[in-house]
Amino acid sequence: MxxxxxxxxERLRELLVREPSLVSLTLRWFGWLVALIIVILxxxxxxxxxxxxxxxxxxxxxxALMSLYPRFMRDRLTxxxxxxxxxxxxxxxxxxxxxxxYQTGGWxxxxxxxxxxxxxxxxxxxxxxxxxxxSSFFSFLFxxxxxxxxxxxxxxxxxxxxxxxxISSPLNPLMIALYAAFLGEVLKKLRREMKxxxxxxxxxxxxxxxxxxxxxxxxxxxxxxxxxETGQVLAQKEKAEKTREHLEK
Numbered sequence: 001m002x003x004x005x006x007x008x009x010e011r012l013r014e015l016l017v018r019e020p021s022l023v024s025l026t027l028r029w030f031g032w033l034v035a036l037i038i039v040i041l042x043x044x045x046x047x048x049x050x051x052x053x054x055x056x057x058x059x060x061x062x063x064a065l066m067s068l069y070p071r072f073m074r075d076r077l078t079x080x081x082x083x084x085x086x087x088x089x090x091x092x093x094x095x096x097x098x099x100x101x102y103q104t105g106g107w108x109x110x111x112x113x114x115x116x117x118x119x120x121x122x123x124x125x126x127x128x129x130x131x132x133x134x135s136s137f138f139s140f141l142f143x144x145x146x147x148x149x150x151x152x153x154x155x156x157x158x159x160x161x162x163x164x165x166x167i168s169s170p171l172n173p174l175m176i177a178l179y180a181a182f183l184g185e186v187l188k189k190l191r192r193e194m195k196x197x198x199x200x201x202x203x204x205x206x207x208x209x210x211x212x213x214x215x216x217x218x219x220x221x222x223x224x225x226x227x228x229e230t231g232q233v234l235a236q237k238e239k240a241e242k243t244r245e246h247l248e249k
Contacts (some may be wrong), residue, residue: 106149
């Protein structure tokens with residue numbers, strides 16, 4: 001059984017290194033699943049749950065399109081549009097995430113975890129700059145939509161005392177984005193090492209083939225030389241035998 005599992009793990013590891021977008025997409029789905037569980041268990045105030053079902057449906061469609069895009073849609077776009085998608089989509093994605101939080105009551109929204117994962121894609125792709133820009137933009141949108149909701153920031157206060165979430169919620173995107181940027185740099189180095197290893201493996205294979213050809217040619221020449229030498233010895237013996245027979249006559 002371990003012999004079957006290990007190649008599967010190795011293929012998965014190579015796939016995640018080559019396609020880091022799968023990391024962010026997986027966590028986006030996880031954030032959506034958290035929202036689904038909160039809605040099913042009714043684990044949030046009613047004001048945050050009344051519009052949640054249709055927001056779940058729309059965000060499911062969004063994630064489904066994001067999942068299908070790399071395999072089925074990207075190659076159908078023109079080169080110009082294909083280059084613009086990685087730059088424009090994080091902006092659109094952040095707006096959709098902020099909208100989902102707004103529609104589900106702002107503070108205590110079941111879609112907060114779904115929303116905060118929008119920083120992963122830009123951070124993995126563009127590094128520290130992507131992390132700073134995406135986290136700042138999402139935190140701004142988050143605070144804005146909470147302010148625009150009917151309850152505003154009042155659910156973040158227990159009496160006159162602010163809850164810790166009032167500070168951590170706007171900062172979480174930055175921390176997540178920085179970790180993702182660090183992971184992105186690690187994956188870039190791994191991709192370079194994998195490419196270098198494949199080049200070295202190809203060079204080693206060519207060298208091995210050259211050695212095999214050289215050894216084969218050398219062996220053929222050696223056998224040919226041995227055959228010629230043996231033939232020469234046999235010819236000399238035959239000539240000597242004929243000479244002896246001629247002298248005896």
